[in-house]
Amino acid sequence: MKTGNAVAESENIVVETAEKIFADLADTQTINRDKEGKWKAPLWQALTEAGLPLSWVPEEFGGSGASMAEGFGVLGAAGRFAIAVPLAETMLAGWLLAQARISSPEGEMTVAPASPRDRITLNADGTLSGRARGVPFAKAAKHIAVLANDPKGLSIALVDAAKCRIEAGLNLGGDNSDTVTFDKVTPITTKPAPKGFDHNALLLMGGVARSLQIAGALESLLDISVRYSNERVAFEKKISKFQAVQHNLARLAGESAAALAAATSAADALSNATQFSDEVFLEAAAAKIRGSEAAEKGAAIAHQVHGAIGFTSEHILHRYSLRALAWRDDFGSESFWAVELGKLVASRGADELWPLVASR
Amino acid sequence: MTAALRFDPIRLPPECEQLRKEVRAFLAEEIAAGTFNPHKPNREDADAPGFSRKVGARGWLGMTWPKKYGGHERSFLERYVVTEEMRVANAPTRRFFVADRQSGPVLLKYANERIKMDILPRICRGEVCFGIGMSEPNSGSDLFAAKTKATKTDGGYLINGTKIWTSSAHIADYLIAIFRTSPSTKENRRHGLTQFLVDMKTPGIKVNPINQITGQSEFNEVVFTDAFMPDDHVLGEIDGAWKQATSELAYERSGPERFLETYYVLTELVRAVGDKPDTRSAEGIGRLVAQLHTMRRMSVSVAGMLQAGKEPVVEASIVKDIGTVWEQQLPHRVRDLAAFVEENATNRETLENQLSFAIKTAPKLTIQGGTTEVLRGIIARGLGLR
Numbered sequence: 049m050k051t052g053n054a055v056a057e058s059e060n061i062v063v064e065t066a067e068k069i070f071a072d073l074a075d076t077q078t079i080n081r082d083k084e085g086k087w088k089a090p091l092w093q094a095l096t097e098a099g100l101p102l103s104w105v106p107e108e109f110g111g112s113g114a115s116m117a118e119g120f121g122v123l124g125a126a127g128r129f130a131i132a133v134p135l136a137e138t139m140l141a142g143w144l145l146a147q148a149r150i151s152s153p154e155g156e157m158t159v160a161p162a163s164p165r166d167r168i169t170l171n172a173d174g175t176l177s178g179r180a181r182g183v184p185f186a187k188a189a190k191h192i193a194v195l196a197n198d199p200k201g202l203s204i205a206l207v208d209a210a211k212c213r214i215e216a217g218l219n220l221g222g223d224n225s226d227t228v229t230f231d232k233v234t235p236i237t238t239k240p241a242p243k244g245f246d247h248n249a250l251l252l253m254g255g256v257a258r259s260l261q262i263a264g265a266l267e268s269l270l271d272i273s274v275r276y277s278n279e280r281v282a283f284e285k286k287i288s289k290f291q292a293v294q295h296n297l298a299r300l301a302g303e304s305a306a307a308l309a310a311a312t313s314a315a316d317a318l319s320n321a322t323q324f325s326d327e328v329f330l331e332a333a334a335a336k337i338r339g340s341e342a343a344e345k346g347a348a349i350a351h352q353v354h355g356a357i358g359f360t361s362e363h364i365l366h367r368y369s370l371r372a373l374a375w376r377d378d379f380g381s382e383s384f385w386a387v388e389l390g391k392l393v394a395s396r397g398a399d400e401l402w403p404l405v406a407s408r
Numbered sequence: 409m410t411a412a413l414r415f416d417p418i419r420l421p422p423e424c425e426q427l428r429k430e431v432r433a434f435l436a437e438e439i440a441a442g443t444f445n446p447h448k449p450n451r452e453d454a455d456a457p458g459f460s461r462k463v464g465a466r467g468w469l470g471m472t473w474p475k476k477y478g479g480h481e482r483s484f485l486e487r488y489v490v491t492e493e494m495r496v497a498n499a500p501t502r503r504f505f506v507a508d509r510q511s512g513p514v515l516l517k518y519a520n521e522r523i524k525m526d527i528l529p530r531i532c533r534g535e536v537c538f539g540i541g542m543s544e545p546n547s548g549s550d551l552f553a554a555k556t557k558a559t560k561t562d563g564g565y566l567i568n569g570t571k572i573w574t575s576s577a578h579i580a581d582y583l584i585a586i587f588r589t590s591p592s593t594k595e596n597r598r599h600g601l602t603q604f605l606v607d608m609k610t611p612g613i614k615v616n617p618i619n620q621i622t623g624q625s626e627f628n629e630v631v632f633t634d635a636f637m638p639d640d641h642v643l644g645e646i647d648g649a650w651k652q653a654t655s656e657l658a659y660e661r662s663g664p665e666r667f668l669e670t671y672y673v674l675t676e677l678v679r680a681v682g683d684k685p686d687t688r689s690a691e692g693i694g695r696l697v698a699q700l701h702t703m704r705r706m707s708v709s710v711a712g713m714l715q716a717g718k719e720p721v722v723e724a725s726i727v728k729d730i731g732t733v734w735e736q737q738l739p740h741r742v743r744d745l746a747a748f749v750e751e752n753a754t755n756r757e758t759l760e761n762q763l764s765f766a767i768k769t770a771p772k773l774t775i776q777g778g779t780t781e782v783l784r785g786i787i788a789r790g791l792g793l794r
Contacts, residue, residue, distance in 0.1 A: 295785075298785075312416065338702040394683050
């Protein structure tokens with residue numbers, strides 16, 4: 049699928065590389081049949097060889113130094129293939145570490161905290177304390193990039209995942225979403241976060257990453273559902289010929305388009321932002337809110353079109369639908385961001401709403 | 409794979425921001441001068457007759473048209489900025505909006521040079537009002553069932569029949585209408601209709617206003633009795649109007665007017681809630697603003713495609729589908745939240761009056777200019793389902 053993504057034509061080569069790897073090594077049918085997860089290691093190796101997990105890390109810190117837009121484009125593609133390895137998480141971790149000029153190690157990483165309610169504390173003795181819930185792929189990660197509060201402000205730390213207590217959990221899509229407890233953990237490196245960096249910056253970056261993944265999954269849900277409706281015969285005709293089915297699929301196209309437009313717009317805004325202004329906040333929060341709403345509506349329609357077959361574990365539909373729904377929960381849910389955005393709009397006042405919306 | 413839907417993140421170029429400032433300053437002056445009241449969306453636009461000419465004098469009509477015809481050869485994105493600022497301010501655009509958006513481009517493409525030189529500069533000056541004559545008493549969404557007949561006569565055609573739901577016909581100088589010049593054929597039921605420029609001063613045209621549930625009468629019945637249309641008022645191919653309709657839809661269906669019709673209730677809700685909203689209000693407002701922002705970004709994206717010379721018919725239909733459904737639901741969602749607004753909020757009465765009007769307006773939004781059902785049919789075709 050070559051539907052819209054966040055990058056210009058000239059930047060497509062990175063995205064095409066990712067798509068080729070996904071097509072070769074992450075075929076959804078194959079993955080869905082493989083109960084042992086044998087596909088994971090070759091996929092991760094290929095991604096690593098292409099430099100994709102450290103897309104957002106400059107070369108001086110051990111990464112491949114791709115642009116922000118290219119990285120977001122890769123995540124859109126990852127969503128279209130419902131990729132279930134910690135690619136987005138490692139990209140985010142590398143990006144977070146680079147904010148504090150910390151070099152990224154090799155291997156899988158994740159970030160903490162991944163929920164707006166959790167805080168990790170940097171103690172006076174240099175150790176970390178606290179608990180982070182819903183940390184994606186913590187069980188699979190070798191390292192965790194942590195944003196920690198200290199008395200002077202915020203610090204960014206690189207932590208050996210083996211030193212943390214990790215209780216495994218699963219999200220709706222069956223991927224790890226774990227509770228990580230930092231019990232006086234000594235980080236490998238700790239450095240102060242740059243001026244102006246805060247928890248919202250991490251959550252919004254993670255939120256936009258998830259928005260692109262959701263939009264990608266919705267593109268595939270639309271694609272698969274249209275194809276199925278053109279194959280399945282009922283009442284002596286293809287179900288795609290029933291107006292009720294056509295209108296449902298038209299709505300799915302609308303939801304998919306809305307999620308895609310919001311996510312690519314936010315990715316573009318973040319890629320060109322010099323600071324976390326209200327305008328960038330609107331873009332990022334709106335992408336997560338609207339994308340999550342689209343996931344709910346879109347997944348329901350895709351399942352409706354498929355009927356019972358789409359409810360079976362053998363069918364690939366759930367790989368996209370359940371992940372799109374699961375990704376809503378990470379880095380602040382849509383209801384969390386709606387409250388934050390509503391507060392921002394209210395604090396600016398009624399007559400400043402339109403100037404905010406029409407800012408670009 | 410399915411049709412590739414694209415909504416690239418268009419950034420408005422710098423000249424748009426300067427223009428936006430000019431439009432805002434102009435509208436603020438007009439509001440201060442009492443030309444219109446931005447808090448009263450239900451005013452009759454006929455109250456502000458001088459407004460169209462002022463907008464024309466600013467160079468904001470026919471913005472994308474050739475200078476030769478009075479246009480300004482500016483971009484679709486610049487026109488977009490003017491349109492959205494006018495809409496958000498509840499400016500009285502009824503008199504010029506259809507001519508500027510739709511009728512002018514049709515004339516540019518299909519009218520002869522004499523007519524173009526005559527009418528287009530007057531549209532640009534804000535002097536003429538256009539309506540669109542499509543629906544008939546027994547053909548609404550089913551456009552190609554139109555029966556109003558154009559019979560060939562010496563030097564032109566005689567028109568007989570009735571158009572209905574014709575917005576602004578009572579104040580219009582011209583209509584662009586479709587009439588039947590031949591019967592449809594077995595192979596093509598869309599065959600046989602021809603597009604005409606109708607001068608409303610022509611003898612044999614009678615306009616009967618129709619009262620609406622909002623208390624307004626913006627639309628009309630237009631009865632033609634042996635009304636004579638000269639040959640050069642035929643626009644495009646005889647019997648081939650259906651070929652001309654589709655590409656224009658992208659212009660008609662994706663603009664800011666397709667999701668901002670009831671926007672004023674959201675502004676007023678934010679005012680009523682104040683700067684320290686409770687969680688319920690904050691969440692409600694946040695979701696509505698996120699939805700609004702997304703639609704605007706989609707709509708701007710389509711404007712960018714139009715500027716690039718593309719014909720994003722499916723994308724435009726998606727914008728109108730989700731945009732009009734949204735603007736229809738908006739007053740109801742605002743009503744939900746308004747139930748918790750303090751009794752003593754200073755703008756409570758304004759909000760209630762606006763809500764009452766917006767809720768009455770809401771049903772038409774998913775009907776006018778292509779129903780939701782028609783739009784979803786177009787989207788379904790784009791998806792390869794038809």
